[in-house]
Amino acid sequence: MNKRLLTKPACMIAMMIVTCLLLAACGQSTAPTASSSTATKTETGADSSTNTAADRTIDTAKGKITIPAHPQRIVSTYYHGTLIALGLKPVAANKEWWMGSPFLKEQEQGIEDIGTPTSIEKVVSLNPDLIVINDFDVKSYDQFSQIAPTLYVPYTAYNSPKEEIQMFGKLLGREQQAQAWLTEYDEAARAGREKIKNVVKPGETAVLVNVREKDISILGDNYGRGGYALYDGLQLKPLDNVKKEVIDSGKQILKIQMENLPEYLNADHIFICFNDGTTDAQKNAVLSSAIWNSLPAVKSGQVYDLPYDTFSYYDPKSIVGQIGLLADMIVDKNKTK
Template sequence: MKSYMLGLGIISVVLVCAACGEAGSSEENNASANEVVEVDSEFTNEKVEIPANPKRIIADEYLASVIALGSMPIGAKELSLKNPYLTEYTDQIESIGMDGNESYEKILSLQPDLIITGTSDQAVYDELAKIAPTVAIPFGTLKNTEEEITGIAQLLGKEEQGEKWLENYQTRIEAARQKAQDAVGEDASFSILEATGKSIYVYGDNFGRGGQAVYQALDFQPDEEVADIIMEEQWKELSFEVLDEYAADYIVLTSNDKTIDDLKSDPIWSGLDAVKNDRVYVWQEERSWYYDPFAIVEQTEELADWLAETN
């Protein structure tokens, strides 16, 4: 993937002064408006300058991480603005359109000084770069919350804020993990499934639906027989004939139209041990699809509470 490579150990930035001249003590303590950061770019095969202290950020991706670091973007995608885990932050952020159909005109009108995008499409990047300095971090480049917060903090020059946010995050995650493992034991296996219409999907640890919370934060695992397939492919459509092979001791199920009672009355679902023993957590896609840092910590605590109550 062509990108500005960001993350743990893979960001390369150099502070440079864009204008020469004498600076007073106040300017020495605070980055001036002319100070920029040089970022390695595989798109252009050269250093690209971005503001050291951007004030008008378009978060085409990574909205939650930018907010976590104390910055408030001026624009973001519609789907990100609908994130239920960010409702207290997004009232003043303007929509730049739906995912895959963002409005360049809208982005231009907002006069950004930095655009952070998740695209790996050269044509999309080129259009964004015409508007403002643009950093592309393609989907999957940052593998977990720690890498995402650290990478975005390095980009924005907010490493201290990033470290503090992660300290609080780890405290909450460790408490939730202990609660969950005390409830079910370390050897319990978990499946991350989604039922939409007549289709069933299984997910790994970096594709939403609770995978990050279950497999990364709570440190549970799928059944050994299918673990490699799930983690390598990250998502896979299943036939009903093989559902029992992927159904573990506990199931975290995304569905907008199924309840536990529906599963128990279904001839296929009702045969699964997790369904028989009430070890299924059903939530709607608006709660499970998101896997930003805010979503993951709240999902982790939500699932830990369910496991404690269930057992």
């Protein structure tokens, strides 16, 4: 009996000590976006943040993951242009599909190619501290995540380039750089609209059409080929049916037949882009047809040929550049009128 009475207080004291230690540990683990390890790394890039945390925990489509607060060796199978706009130059990216924008020539120098499809062996050899992927490589997520923390961002995570860069800015702690791009975009858009204001009258409509070999498609404002620069930046007006069926519906691409051209291309201005691989015969099948030449914009000389190797890119820096190019094209075509 006496033995139990003597040991009970000691047990209570021990339990209190353990409880205090657990509470202290829990208090440390709930710190937002920081890892549980002691932070020792400091910012080495352009970010002026005073946060010295070595890691940050973020919510992703694959759940919570812990990534470096200031990654130094990013491998990006997609979104490399967005990372560049945020001041984060990847060590490697997909060259065949996504690199090559004329607006990123200088920034892409030194970036290694990870191949198409992505070479897991190449990624391993680069010793990345962060891997960024989209839907094209999500099937290999488990393999990538064994190499380094892997940030998967699906196409459905954003609805516009503005949303995209703000999202990445928040995920990677680069909000200031994201805001800087938004400011750059707004300034380029205002300059473009000012340049064309004496050429494009209020309410004039435009349509963006893409030809890929034998396929003809109407594109929206969030599918590349200059659509965002055209509709959001320069604020040319889409046709009502295009706005409803292609843009507002979220489809962003609508395949049509030749006989549908008058229905969907009855605009004041036509912007057309031919994909790589489309032959001259396939181009002529469209451009030499009677139905094409009956269109109002064709008759009035308001057709603009968009080079695929310039307008296929859809990263933030390329979009800003496309606004200026489109404005120049519109002004130049109408100089003699």
